[in-house]
């Protein structure tokens with residue numbers, strides 16, 4: 330998620346689940362090819378398994394970006410065919426590409442020709458007046474025939490005109506049944522459902538019909554629930570870590586990042602979700618946002634951790 334799942338958030342999430350598959354924010358291939366590659370691609374080894382999400386519509390640039398991503402150690406290349414933002418539409422990539430399965434297939438072929446790591450697509454069940462049944466099936470057929478075997482499907486359409494990106498994540502109705510049927514139609518593909526999942530426990534009902542679930546906003550807003558993933562989904566022993574333990578564990582990382590020039594509030598903003606449901610939530614969020622103003626941020630973080638218990 331843009332401005333959310335940066336490397337600090339992913340480092341933090343990894344302290345809550347060793348197994349959950351994590352993804353980067355969408356990275357525009359032009360930024361990757363012509364920008365500060367080293368900075369864009371940076372991640373901590375502990376973040377594995379980790380996919381990089383690319384945004385673009387040029388098969389050659391996507392292929393070249395895939396080569397760089399694989400060489401940097403990412404475990405999967407994901408192509409974004411779900412983002413409806415006006416900026417992305419202007420670049421003619423993201424969700425608008427659902428209308429052009431032939432081009433998406435060319436992009437996938439180009440990526441597949443260049444790398445050995447798995448390639449996946451994140452899409453919607455349609456855009457605008459596309460038919461959620463016939464047109465979605467045709468899209469998946471064409472793109473899977475080009476070599477993509479994993480689809481993460483946000484179970485709502487994107488309406489490309491008239492809705493903001495935020496509205497496009499809430500207003501078009503969710504249609505989980507359509508995603509379940511996709512798995513019936515294409516049993517050999519890996520179908521991962523996304524959209525509107527509130528709790529880790531919600532995944533159990535979906536996993537009866539599809540191969541995986543992806544959660545976005547509710548993990549960001551309440552990250553502590555990710556602690557349930559390893560025991561519930563992967564059968565690992567339950568963790569007894571408290572929110573306080575989690576935050577205390579993050580302090581050496583925060584200080585190391587800060588000492589190497591990273592703004593402390595940019596690292597710590599991701600911890601705000603830990604305050605959800607706690608007595609001093611407002612206070613904790615405000616302290617995390619102002620961490621750079623404290624003389625001894627390390628001490629302040631310990632105080633905040635103690636407020637979390």
Ligand SMILES: Cc1cc2nc3c(=O)[nH]c(=O)nc-3n(C[C@H](O)[C@H](O)[C@H](O)COP(=O)(O)O)c2cc1C
Nearest residue numbers: 330331354355451483498523524525526544545546
């Ligand atoms: C702030 C924000 C940024 C997002 N950025 C991306 C992105 O870069 N790539 C992507 O595939 N989806 C992005 N999304 C969409 C989410 O990945 C997800 O598909 C959507 O929010 C529905 O799932 P959820 O209800 O679990 O959040 C973003 C969502 C939000 C709220």
